[in-house]
Amino acid sequence: MILPVLGIVLLLTMILGHYAGEIPPYLLEDDTKRAYSEEQIEQYKEKSGLNEPFFYISINKKGDKSFYYPQIEWNSSKNRFHRYLSNFIIGNLGYSNFYKSNVWDVIKLPILRTVIINIIVLIIVYSAGLYLGFYQVLKQKSIIGKSFNVIGQVFYAIPSFWLAILLLWLLANSQNFYLFPTNGWIWNTNQGIINAILNLSWSLVLPVICLSFGSVIYIASIFQQKMTEETKKSYFKALLSRGFSRKYILRKHVFRIALIPVVAVSTDLIPGLISGSVIIESIFNIPGMGRMAFQAFFTKDFQIIYAITLMATVLTWLNWILADYIYSKLDPRVQF
């Protein structure tokens, strides 16, 4: 199933790249003069395989007769799409002309950084979200429980980039408090590895808050809704009448049932996080996957764009499979 999906995603991005113009602008013109001659551009095209047809079928609209009927040609496997997909499967992601090295060498560190940040964010989202939801149901009658919904609705509407700028203004600004660095990724092993990790985690505080903020409230509200729904059912009342405490029933019986919708919505979380990390990484100058993709679109380094889009798709699919597996563990009626 993953192969046709990758194929379709690659086709979509390649069509976009094809129509956006695959020859990078810095090859075509410089600020003052034309940097490369026609011959060099031809050589570039030949080297990077741009002379090959785009897809298995090519529709040729040039020529006199094509005004009345398109000339459809069959290109067999000698096309860019086939070559790129087969190379991708054996792990060869192509050659980036902007960075002058293999694409994998360019994107492996940014992907690692983004994955590390997103794992931290996911851990925080699930622990904080589940705890908040649980606490709200437990303390339903108190002021905290009642005000949870209102505060959650207000916070949920705060866009992550506004939150990021507000936090930068408040906590990373010499006029107010200068607690955190404005740079989101500081990695310096001069003073030992432990110091480096401490510095890194200190610099990651603000980006992680911005990325996880909306999702925490989302998860908490879904968890809370399902739990309150369950507390109205008759088994809950039966257990209460037997003398079990409310906290015990919630933890032992309701928790597991209420996890099911939380796992179901986790499939939306990962694409959202990757989208969010494009913005957050560009605000905090984190050299991650999202910022690399964002820069690559402006240098028209399409090899990197294809690789990152496919990687994001693979990550999303891995997450879906994991979510399906957990779902089947939680709800034995569902077959995996």
Added chain:
Amino acid sequence: MRKFNLGIIISIIFLVLWIVLGLFSELISSEKPLYYIEDGKSYFPIIEQESLRDYKSQKHEAVIWPPIPFSSSSMDMQNTGSKAPGVMENRIGGNFKHLLGTDHLGRDVTAGLIAGANVSLKIVFYSLLLSAVFGILIGLITGYFGDQGLKVRFPNLFLIFSLFLTLIFHSSESGIMSLSFIIWLLICFILYFLLRSIPFKLFNSKKSLPLDLLIWRILEIFDSIPKILLLIAIFAGYSPSLERVIILIALISWPGISKIVRAETLSEKNKNYIEAGKALGFKNSRLILIHILPNIIAPISVYLTFFAGSIILIESSLSFLGLGMPPDVQTWGRMLALAKNHLSSWWLVFFPGFFIFASVYSLNTLGRYLSSKIQYRKQQNLLI
């Protein structure tokens, strides 16, 4: 007696403010006066669409300025370098106050916010309209017919497919009203009638088309691509414009709408009145459009308010990244991106972000309120 709901009142007030600012942005913030008298004659420069000249350095016999006497793109040379709220522009025509300050180029922040309201209102309205029409149509069809419901003859399918290909092929280069387009249309129809006339079992028998499966498998794949990467990829290659933003946002958000429409249709199509309609021999199109659609339009319109909020978020995050709208148009996201480089000026940090937040919050609150009303009504109906 329902409880007094403060959130819904605040959000309706804000929505009205947003719509008024967006619709009348030309009248509320402009460099031109609303009305002035010169040489004994009275002029209405905004309505008469006079070309812009330096009104502020001229003396008029009588003049009425708009509430914000600045436009979003005009630069106040006296107040460059982000001045705090309340700073004045001294001109012959009087002192003009920058209510919410200026940015580093001397542009008025209030005027920028009003221009942003106009842009976001346009984008939300048109892209919601486009995606709602398309999403409701696809959702109704896939939900109603399912995998077995739609039975088609092969020639009809061929006709639709070939017409689609013809349209796609001609829309890019030679234009729709060209000779080759007409010739191809003729060829399509001739082939269609030829296929229909073949007395062969395969062509004449009706086969069920797995419409639901086909469309939702494709949309699932579409779901797995991070949307903002897709949007950035598109905007990197094309020049920015309002129409392009509207169409692309509509393209991204229609699957979500049609998912909800499909679910509503699925629950509605097994009810008794549809069976009765079928027994009376009504056509599918009548059942879908006249009987199912009015019944599901209320919950759908509730969801549309949530979608409006998400459209504002997508648009502002795009313009925050510097994509989407052309660079001379002020949007909330673009003003917020300015604040990133001018963190010391709090009015740039606070106001544009607050407008994005408030519009999203009030749309969400309105949606939540309406959905609770609908659920209340449903429960009442069930009791009766």
